[in-house]
Amino acid sequence: MxxxxxxxxxxxxxxxxxxxxxxxxxxxxxxxNNLQDExxxxxxxxxxxxxxxxxxxxxxxxxxxxxxxxxxxxxxVSEHIIKGRVVKKYLYTESTDENGVExxxxxxxxxxxxxxxxxxxxxxxxxxxxxxxYIAYDGYEALGKVLTTMTPAExxxxxxxSGLRGRGGAGFPTGLKxxxxxxxxxxIKYVCCNADEGDPGAFMDRSVLEGDPHAIIEAMSIAAxxxxxxxxxxxxxxxxxxxxxxxxxxxxxxxxxxxLGDNIFGTDFCFDIEIRLGAGAFVCGEETALMTSIEGxxxxxxxxxxxxxxxxxxxxxxxxxxxxTYANIPQIILxxxxxxxxxxxxxxxxxxxxxxxxxxxxxxLVEIPMGTTLREIxxxxxxxIPNGKKxxxxxxxxxxxxxxxxxxxxxxxxxxxxxxxxxxxxxxxLIVMDEDNCMVDIAKFFLEFTVDESCGKCTPCRVGxxxxxxxxxxxxxxxxxxxxxxDLEELxxxxxxxxxxxxxQTAPNPILSTLKYFRDEYVAHIVDxxxxxGVCKSLLQYKITDACKGCTLCARKCPVNAISGxxxxxxxxxxxxxxxxxxxxxxxxxxxxxxx
Amino acid sequence: xxxxxxxxxxxxxxxxxxxxxxxxxxxxxVRVVVGMATCGIAAGARPVLNKFxxxxxxxxxxxxxxxxxxxxxxxxxEPIVEIITPTGEKTTYVKMDADKVSKIVHEHLVNNRVVxxxxxxxxxx
Numbered sequence: 180m181x182x183x184x185x186x187x188x189x190x191x192x193x194x195x196x197x198x199x200x201x202x203x204x205x206x207x208x209x210x211x212n213n214l215q216d217e218x219x220x221x222x223x224x225x226x227x228x229x230x231x232x233x234x235x236x237x238x239x240x241x242x243x244x245x246x247x248x249x250x251x252x253x254x255x256v257s258e259h260i261i262k263g264r265v266v267k268k269y270l271y272t273e274s275t276d277e278n279g280v281e282x283x284x285x286x287x288x289x290x291x292x293x294x295x296x297x298x299x300x301x302x303x304x305x306x307x308x309x310x311x312x313y314i315a316y317d318g319y320e321a322l323g324k325v326l327t328t329m330t331p332a333e334x335x336x337x338x339x340x341s342g343l344r345g346r347g348g349a350g351f352p353t354g355l356k357x358x359x360x361x362x363x364x365x366x367i368k369y370v371c372c373n374a375d376e377g378d379p380g381a382f383m384d385r386s387v388l389e390g391d392p393h394a395i396i397e398a399m400s401i402a403a404x405x406x407x408x409x410x411x412x413x414x415x416x417x418x419x420x421x422x423x424x425x426x427x428x429x430x431x432x433x434x435x436x437x438x439l440g441d442n443i444f445g446t447d448f449c450f451d452i453e454i455r456l457g458a459g460a461f462v463c464g465e466e467t468a469l470m471t472s473i474e475g476x477x478x479x480x481x482x483x484x485x486x487x488x489x490x491x492x493x494x495x496x497x498x499x500x501x502x503x504t505y506a507n508i509p510q511i512i513l514x515x516x517x518x519x520x521x522x523x524x525x526x527x528x529x530x531x532x533x534x535x536x537x538x539x540x541x542x543x544l545v546e547i548p549m550g551t552t553l554r555e556i557x558x559x560x561x562x563x564i565p566n567g568k569k570x571x572x573x574x575x576x577x578x579x580x581x582x583x584x585x586x587x588x589x590x591x592x593x594x595x596x597x598x599x600x601x602x603x604x605x606x607x608x609l610i611v612m613d614e615d616n617c618m619v620d621i622a623k624f625f626l627e628f629t630v631d632e633s634c635g636k637c638t639p640c641r642v643g644x645x646x647x648x649x650x651x652x653x654x655x656x657x658x659x660x661x662x663x664x665x666d667l668e669e670l671x672x673x674x675x676x677x678x679x680x681x682x683x684q685t686a687p688n689p690i691l692s693t694l695k696y697f698r699d700e701y702v703a704h705i706v707d708x709x710x711x712x713g714v715c716k717s718l719l720q721y722k723i724t725d726a727c728k729g730c731t732l733c734a735r736k737c738p739v740n741a742i743s744g745x746x747x748x749x750x751x752x753x754x755x756x757x758x759x760x761x762x763x764x765x766x767x768x769x770x771x772x773x774x775x
Numbered sequence: 776x777x778x779x780x781x782x783x784x785x786x787x788x789x790x791x792x793x794x795x796x797x798x799x800x801x802x803x804x805v806r807v808v809v810g811m812a813t814c815g816i817a818a819g820a821r822p823v824l825n826k827f828x829x830x831x832x833x834x835x836x837x838x839x840x841x842x843x844x845x846x847x848x849x850x851x852x853e854p855i856v857e858i859i860t861p862t863g864e865k866t867t868y869v870k871m872d873a874d875k876v877s878k879i880v881h882e883h884l885v886n887n888r889v890v891x892x893x894x895x896x897x898x899x900x
Binding site (some may be wrong): 316 | 832
């Protein structure tokens with residue numbers, strides 16, 4: 180009889196911090212103590228707290244161990260598993276309060292308390308490679324309900340009523356999209372799942388596919404029934420090997436159970452899914468480019484109209500949704516449109532998953548009801564900024580999005596309020612920046628990305644983004660004039676208006692939003708030839724102050740011999756030789772070296 | 776998969792297996808705590824614990840959490856099992872064995888009747 184379950188995260192984050200080794204150590208330690216029949220080790224999807232991985236939870240106590248290493252396993256097994264004494268020193272520190280009292284449940288900790296897990300509900304709970312566990316948590320019940328008791332029109336109405344909007348970023352109402360697709364009279368139609376998650380810093384689609392792949396299969400089947408499709412494609416990038424592997428296992432299991440294939444649940448409904456791998460081009464997240472890529476052609480967008488709902492993959496009408504959008508569908512069917520519409524704000528219903536990254540304590544994956552403020556996400560759930568630094572801005576929407584400055588930290592996060600302040604929901608990457616980040620440098624980073632990823636089909640994007648980057652280069656190296664700044668802004672609007680697809684149309688956003696809120700930083704670079712945050716190397720100078728004791732350490736460490744001076748006398752940096760690597764500053768024991 | 780019934784049969788079978796991972800309503804949980812320190816284990820706590828889990832799963836009791844703890848203190852009366860209701864009332868059973876478990880599950884956990892003869896109050900009678 181199994182008396183205890185040990186759940187170990189097998190998401191990409193924890194896998195790279197060594198969770199497989201933890202699982203191996205657990206299994207051998209349990210076998211050594213002859214406990215393999217009493218204790219079950221389960222590999223799950225992402226718990227969300229990636230910064231503290233590998234994560235391990237021991238049930239029935241619900242003890243939450245973080246940063247688990249194989250060397251801790253013998254102690255955890257002998258103390259906790261055999262004697263029932265939770266090894267407190269290895270627990271996630273937040274799971275006990277300041278008096279050392281344990282919270283009854285993980286849900287009471289600051290990281291989880293304000294979260295509402297809908298799309299992520301099974302991540303970190305079930306074994307994603309076991310269809311039975313998914314079924315135990317109401318899996319495929321929604322598909323059964325839809326096929327046996329609802330008409331396609333009723334399904335579409337339910338999704339419409341729920342107010343669900345596309346989670347890929349643009350926020351198009353999902354029910355409406357399904358409605359358009361169902362109106363097409365074509366005999367053959369396809370549904371497609373966009374799992375080409377390309378924003379730097381975003382990883383929620385990967386986590387859903389790794390932690391709950393059956394939810395996507397179930398949701399695609401429901402969508403196919405609603406719009407009258409017979410075949411589904413999941414377009415996923417090959418850089419997500421764990422997600423691809425688990426999704427393939429899930430598809431195989433669903434076929435074995437007859438949940439994919441012919442006459443599902445004894446009805447006339449037949450549906451099958453196949454995986455198409457992408458080579459990791461950012462533009463292939465754009466739906467027309469994605470479909471071109473599935474067809475085997477070079478991933479380039481095509482003009483719309485015709486829209487994919489008329490001419491999609493292989494010119495067959497195709498309905499395409501994002502992974503996270505799909506992940507909400509089975510829950511909406513089971514719990515009702517009203518339940519879903521009860522969460523969130525007036526025009527943005529439900530929850531949204533964000534991948535927290537950058538200068539934040541709890542790097543990881545969080546799911547919050549729409550309308551939660553940025554402050555709650557950063558300060559409460561995210562645990563604030565490390566090293567006591569000040570919050571400067573948050574970047575949402577990746578290379579297509581914009582910045583939210585510290586002054587707008589109380590903005591409620593939903594589609595419309597983010598758009599109103601010049602940012603966007605995007606797919607859900609949320610990068611936090613502190614006072615050490617230079618906003619011009621951030622804009623440059625994203626432009627470097629779009630220049631790399633521009634497919635080259637249309638001129639505004641191919642040439643325009645390159646020109647934008649050149650302007651930014653000029654600014655950060657102190658060679659720009661105020662005229663350049665005006666030209667830069669004008670070119671931004673030109674590209675926005677003229678690019679063929681979303682990639683180009685949104686590429687100037689990082690510049691426009693940083694210009695809007697941090698124009699003074701641009702001006703400081705251009706007029707004062709200074710980088711206020713101390714990031715842009717060309718505008719920096721390292722100097723030795725009078726605090727120097729003449730210990731010669733910096734002179735010995737300098738890789739280009741730019742520092743001279745006699746023992747016990749103040750040293751001097753030769754700016755002509757200095758490459759601004761910062762080695763002297765980090766080695767100085769007297770804090771005598773400053774950069775300005 | 777030919778019918779919803781087929782799906783629900785799998786679900787019912789599997790639910791026992793995943794029940795350990797958290798109970799829906801934490802406030803209504805009856806906790807069964809088995810003393811599993813060296814003294815308890817030496818006195819035979821492990822078969823007692825396993826028997827509890829087996830019985831609870833077989834009967835599909837939803838709001839019972841079987842867990843373990845360290846030394847309860849009265850080592851001479853081990854194996855010791857404490858049953859704690861959601862309101863905090865505690866019953867301590869002593870000198871447990873697998874046979875006693877079945878009766879306690881049936882009487883105490885299902886019918887909410889304390890099995891007086893196995894409690895610590897009657898231990899030395």
